[in-house]
Amino acid sequence: MIIKICIGSSCHLKGSYNVITRFKEVLKKYDAEEAVELQAAFCLNHCAEGVSAKMEYSGDSENEIFLHHLSADNVEEVFVNKILPLIQK
């Protein structure tokens, strides 16, 4: 699975740098570094709902899920609730 975290101007200002750092820590904690590839992306056109990110899985562009309102505080929660169930399948 690939997770593209927006580093466009708006999301950058809303703290996407911290979100990426936290994401790395969380992936390490849950031993998911192999299953999840972290990437940065330019503006995903969801500036109002930033920090936003896009999940792509099964190598299929159909399987896309947007994640909104990410922050350093809720990264772990989002990971456990939305990402972990997908990669454990």
Add this chain to the structure above:
Amino acid sequence: MAEYLEFKPARCRDCYKCLRECPVKAIDVKGHQAFIIEDRCILCGHCTRVCPQNAKFVHSNKDQILKLLASNNRVVASVAPSFISCFPGVDFVSMQTALEALGFCFAEETAVGANAVTREYYRLMDREHFPNFITSACPALCRLIQNYYPKALRYLAPVDSPMIAHAKILRNRIPDARIVFIGPCIAKKREAAESGIIDGVLTFEELADLFSDRGISTDSLTPAAQILKSDQSRKANLSKGYPINTGIIHSFPQRPQGYEYMAVDGADRCVKVLENIEHLNGIFLEMNICEGACVNGPCALTTEGGYTLSAARVQEYVRQEQKDLPEDKCLEPEKLSLMSQYPRIRPHGMIPTEKEIEAILARTGKYGPQDELNCGGCGFATCRQKAWAVYNGYADVDICVPYMRERAESMSFEIIRNNPNGIVTLDTSLCILDINEKARQLFGIEEYNVKGRPAVDFFDTTEFMMALNTKTGRDCEKYFIPKTQSYIQLTIRLLGGHDVVFGVMKDITRDVNYNEKLSKVKMETLATTDDVIKKQMRVAQEIASLLGETTAETKVALLKLKQTLQEGEEA
């Protein structure tokens, strides 16, 4: 570990020593009794040594092996070379004889397999350069890496352990052989069972028991049947040094270039190396979970000289071999495949999120990094590790020593406990955190352990719920508890960032009852007074009416008399 290692019940005394010493914290301390968490345990056997109560025991296959020996099968023994330190003064020929007396048809040293393993290592390292190379002879180490250090898996030699390699060689030579391994190791029991090629494992302790049961003394025996004796030992086998630290390194007739050769022994040291494995480069690591390697295994027979003497005996044994026999320069690998896979094993157990860890830490009064002492008193290395164990149900939350001390010493705790007012603390999900004696009495709670249970099972929590919802304290002048027929004055306040709520209850049952009685008496007195007044009035009126009547009659009579007198004068 139902099948390999277990704790005797009721001898465990809350000391957490095994947990403190366990390199992987695979011990579950629940209700003052320790259990082994099967899928986390690497069977290093360390806990069997440190337990002050000697409460741990290793499951024995003795009976199963005796049955096997009694059957018609050809049972072959593969004996770990550390036998030399466990049965001092016994050479392998008399060991063979003793084993034959037990019913084995043939015995050979596992060093034959170890030799093949060394050659296999040489072949791999000579063919391609590994960033690092970790020996796979120690089954507890392999398990440790498979379970906990997946990053080191790619450095772990994909080669069988000497025991399995030897079993493969024996099976190749004697296809119908049933193979029994004899060594100082608990982890070998699991490895053997999982390999499917070995029929049983005896520890040296069990072997010594069998010898004494059968009255076999190893030193008085002379070799009886030399015919089948090993033909491999014509050349010096340096692999007989495998059970000592650096033994594997010294077993190479010629070491592949480009590596630094290091030996690491002891679980703690192994863990430290594995934690930093990514920073290492070009290192050949001979790793053994037991301190001093296999000669100090959990089921080795201990000598008074400790493992130093044991290691010295093995060294002497190898040197003797070198002296007696020609050097073995062979580096050709065995024709059999001795390759093995060590897949990743994921132990069960859930990972708590940061918030869940914080909530657990808060239950023992840890509200930030400054409160996390990481003292290790509970047996875990860090407070967070303990929180993880609590989350997975492997530990009780209140085993924190500083917390217990603080609680025991704190005067306020005593004051709360002995307070004449009832005091109860609830968490946000309205479970009882603490309750004092008076509050129990007021609510009529008979159960002893109510902590952590939902308060609603014991009393009406409406007021507390409203306090939590509105995030303000509440005062209730008169509150009736039907169960105990008592009246209380209830004051509810919120504590510490709104995640704990407590109520103070003043018993006003006596006051309420007294007031009720008083007003009853008053009412009765009032009613009596009314009655008396009414009666008095009636009597007065009756008297007055009688008086008026007689007065009127008298007046009429007197008037008549006066008239009569006047009429008499006129006539």
